[in-house]
Amino acid sequence: MTLIKQELVFLNIEVDASHKEEALPIISQKISAISGLSATELAAGFEQREALSTTGFGSGFAIPHTKITQGEGLVAFFRFSQPIDWQAMDDSPVSTAIALVMPEADDTNLHLKMISKLARLLMHDEFIDTLNSLTTEAAIRDYLNSKLED
16 A cells, blocks of 8 residues: 555645644645545644644654544655744654544554554654655655555
8 A cells, every 4th residue: 555645745835834733724735635635624633633742753753643534544744844833742843744644444553553653763863864855756755655664
């Protein structure tokens, strides 16, 4: 299963203000435009999850995630033109968000597996440095898919 499609890799995303509250609707709209999922429902899901605790992982990355009642899971990559205050665990601003949208009916625990795999990958400087050095949608898609499908 190819989780990240090239059209779900977004680079140089402009956010009017530098807070996650402004970034989440933009993330939702971009995913909605490609997937056909409701931007309003996506934003509400992301915001509900953020209310529990921050998804700002650290090292400039956030892993916002939500579940959907219908449809297949997807992963979207966002690189922001300016760092965003995501209230990350390490207090550093976020330049990259890897958004997970997973089905609510998740017998295989794909949602938890993906969050766990991303969290483990983000503990390695080599992964972060490589991902930060890639500049095209295709290269980012291919690299993430190779790492997430291991």
